[in-house]
Amino acid sequence: xxxxxxxxxxxxxxxxxxxxxxxxxxxxxxxxxxxxxxxxxxxxxxxxxxxxxxxxxxxxxxxxxxxxxxxxxxxxxxxxxxxxxxxxxxxxxxxxxxxxxxxxxxxxxxxxxxxxxxxxxxxxxxxxxxxxxxxxxxxxxxxxxxxxxxxxxxxxxxxxxxxxxxxxxxxxxxxxxxxxxxxxxxxxxxxxxxxxxxxxxxxxxxxxxxxxxxxxxxxxxxxxxxxxxxxxxxxxxxxxxxxxxxxxxxxxxxxxxxxxxxxxxxxxxxx
Numbered sequence: 001x002x003x004x005x006x007x008x009x010x011x012x013x014x015x016x017x018x019x020x021x022x023x024x025x026x027x028x029x030x031x032x033x034x035x036x037x038x039x040x041x042x043x044x045x046x047x048x049x050x051x052x053x054x055x056x057x058x059x060x061x062x063x064x065x066x067x068x069x070x071x072x073x074x075x076x077x078x079x080x081x082x083x084x085x086x087x088x089x090x091x092x093x094x095x096x097x098x099x100x101x102x103x104x105x106x107x108x109x110x111x112x113x114x115x116x117x118x119x120x121x122x123x124x125x126x127x128x129x130x131x132x133x134x135x136x137x138x139x140x141x142x143x144x145x146x147x148x149x150x151x152x153x154x155x156x157x158x159x160x161x162x163x164x165x166x167x168x169x170x171x172x173x174x175x176x177x178x179x180x181x182x183x184x185x186x187x188x189x190x191x192x193x194x195x196x197x198x199x200x201x202x203x204x205x206x207x208x209x210x211x212x213x214x215x216x217x218x219x220x221x222x223x224x225x226x227x228x229x230x231x232x233x234x235x236x237x238x239x240x241x242x243x244x245x246x247x248x249x250x251x252x253x254x255x256x257x258x259x260x261x262x263x264x265x266x267x268x269x270x271x
Contacts, residue, residue: 003238003241003242004238007237007238007241012127012130013127013237013241015130015131015132015134015135016127016130016194016237016247017234017237018135018138018139019130019134019135019138019139019190019193019194020130020138020194020233020237020247020251021230021233021234022135022138022139022141022142023138023141023142023187023190023191023194023203024203024207024229024230024232024233024251025142025145025146025226025229025230026138026141026142026145026183026187027043027184027187027188027191027200027203027204027207027229028203028204028207028208028225028226028228028229028230029145029146029149029222029225029226030145030180030183030184030187030204031043031203031204031205031207031208031225032160032208032211032218032221032222032225033156033159033160033180034180034184034204034208035204035205035208035209035212036160036161036208037160038090039090039094040201040204040205040208041091041094041095041201042076042079042090042094042181042184042204043184043188043200043201043203043204043205044094044098044200044201045075045079045094045095045097045098045101046072046075046076046184046185046188047188047192047197047198047200047201048097048098048099048101048102048105048197049071049072049075049097049098049101050068050071050072050122050188050189050192050197051101051102051105051122051123051192051197052100052101052102052103052104052105052108053067053068053071053072053101053105054067054068054105054122054192055104055105055106055108055109055112056104056105056108058112059108059109059111059112064122065133065134065137065189065190068189069185069186069189072185072186072188072189073181073182073185073186075097075101075185076181076182076184076185077178077181077182078097079093079094079097079181080174080177080178080181102197122192122193122196122197123196123197123198124196124197124198124199124246124248125192125193125194125195125196125199125200125246125247125248125249126193126194126196126247127194127237127240127246127247130193130194134190134193137186137190138190141183141186141187141190144183145183145187148179148183149222152176155171155176156176156180157218158171159171159173159176159177159180160218161218184204187204188200188201188204191203194247194248195247195248195251195252196248198248199248199249199251199252200248202251202252202255203229203233203251203255206229206232206252206255206256206258206259207224207225207226207228207229207232207255208221208225209259210224210225210228210255210258210259210262211224211225211228211262213259213262213263213265213266214262214265214266214269228255228258228262229255231258232251232254232255232258233251233254235254236250236251236252236253236254236255237250237251239254
């Protein structure tokens with residue numbers, strides 16, 4: 001408790017805690033649908049798109065978030081269209097866009113002087129990067145995602161498990177897929193400020209995979225993912241402060257440990 005109270009005395013850590021918890025919650029809830037629909041690597045692909053957009057924005061002196069959010073949203077919708085027509089598989093489309101965007105970001109960074117440190121914070125994350133505006137956007141985003149799950153829970157469930165059945169019952173499947181993709185894109189951009197482009201996809205993948213080890217119902221996995229993600233982020237941030245290690249990497253390691261614990265629980269229950 002003493003360590004936690006000491007952490008809360010620093011404004012930048014309070015911002016990181018509030019913003020990080022909101023982003024973790026959003027990523028975990030969206031991650032359940034993405035993992036079940038086999039789009040789990042979309043977070044990694046969109047983070048690289050965001051890195052490329054941020055590099056270009058900083059090179060020209062533009063506002064990073066104002067540029068990266070619309071670019072990543074367009075990339076997310078484009079990925080849905082490419083994979084939806086069946087000509088290119090989802091993993092191949094994500095890899096193509098991911099590699100191309102990362103290459104563009106690296107080239108822009110290498111040709112621009114004086115921006116290596118700023119870009120590095122987006123690539124690997126920085127606990128100092130969360131501003132008041134980022135926290136505000138994170139809180140708004142979390143309210144939107146929670147509202148979507150509460151109001152459209154049955155339709156999200158139908159779209160996640162069986163799109164053909166959802167279409168037969170009158171659900172506008174493309175619209176809901178687009179909403180999920182857009183919310184994921186915004187979550188990725190905001191989460192990069194702290195987790196970095198290399199680690200942000202872990203917030204999407206780990207909580208869902210961890211929860212699936214123990215819970216079998218969609219509702220159980222969704223609730224468990226949200227709880228696991230928030231708890232792991234909090235513990236990771238505390239460990240980061242105590243041992244002076246990068247926050248993003250600390251959160252990922254805690255998520256990995258949680259996956260191991262849930263996997264052991266699954267093994268015990270099966271026996």
